[in-house]
Amino acid sequence: MSPEPFRTKIVEIKAIQWDGTDITFFALKAWAGELIIRSSDGSDLIIFEPTGSSYVNIGxxxxxxxxxxxxxPKDIFAWKYEAVS
Structure with missing residues (x-):
C-alpha cells in the first residue's frame, strides 16, 4: 500500500487512511518512520506531531x-480534500 495523492485548492498532500490492519500499519511505518507507533497490544495507533502525540482512530x-x-480526522478530510486523478 502506498500513500495516495489528495489536494485542496491550494496545496497537494499525500495521505494514507488508517484501517486498523497490519498491512496499513507497516505502510505507515515505512512512510512516516518513528513518528508512528502502535501500542504493545496492537489496539492503538499513535502519531507524533510537531504539537504533540495523538491517537489515531479507525478511518x-x-x-x-x-x-x-x-x-x-476522517470527517475533516472528506470536507477538505478531494482525490487527485
Whole structure:
C-alpha cells in the first residue's frame, strides 16, 4: 500500500487512511518512520506531531504536507480534500 495523492485548492498532500490492519500499519511505518507507533497490544495507533502525540482512530487519515506528518480526522478530510486523478 502506498500513500495516495489528495489536494485542496491550494496545496497537494499525500495521505494514507488508517484501517486498523497490519498491512496499513507497516505502510505507515515505512512512510512516516518513528513518528508512528502502535501500542504493545496492537489496539492503538499513535502519531507524533510537531504539537504533540495523538491517537489515531479507525478511518482517520495520516497526511504529509510540506514535509510534516499530521493526523486528519476522517470527517475533516472528506470536507477538505478531494482525490487527485
Amino acid at each position: 482517520d487519515w495520516i497526511i504529509k504536507q510540506n514535509g510534516i506528518f499530521s493526523l486528519c
